Amino acid sequence: MISLxxxxxxxxxxxxxYAVIKQAVDPAVVRxxxxxxxxxxxxxxxxANLLRNQQRLNSFDRTIYKRQDALRLFIRGTPGEVLKELLNEKFYEAIPPD
Incomplete structure (x- = not known):
């Protein structure tokens, strides 16, 4: 069940x-x-691997996605609930609703 x-x-x-989720992440973590x-x-x-596979966007941009702790911020709490609601649909059964 999704929160209000x-x-x-x-x-x-x-x-x-779009939506702004205020205070979703602690300011120290953001810094x-x-x-x-x-x-x-x-x-x-x-x-070399990126060049070989041509899997790059905008050259070699910096990314936070290489950090597992950063990814967890977006799948927990309110951000996670929002993502689950938007990404899960009744016709896609590969992702459990909970």
Missing amino acids: TAKTHVNHIRQQG NLLEFANTFQYTEDEQ
């Missing part, structure tokens, strides 16, 4: 195309991830 807060955000996304993103460098092996 998450449902409000989902409705706003469906109506306006830490921003510092990581601003200093991130691919290793030489990763760069």
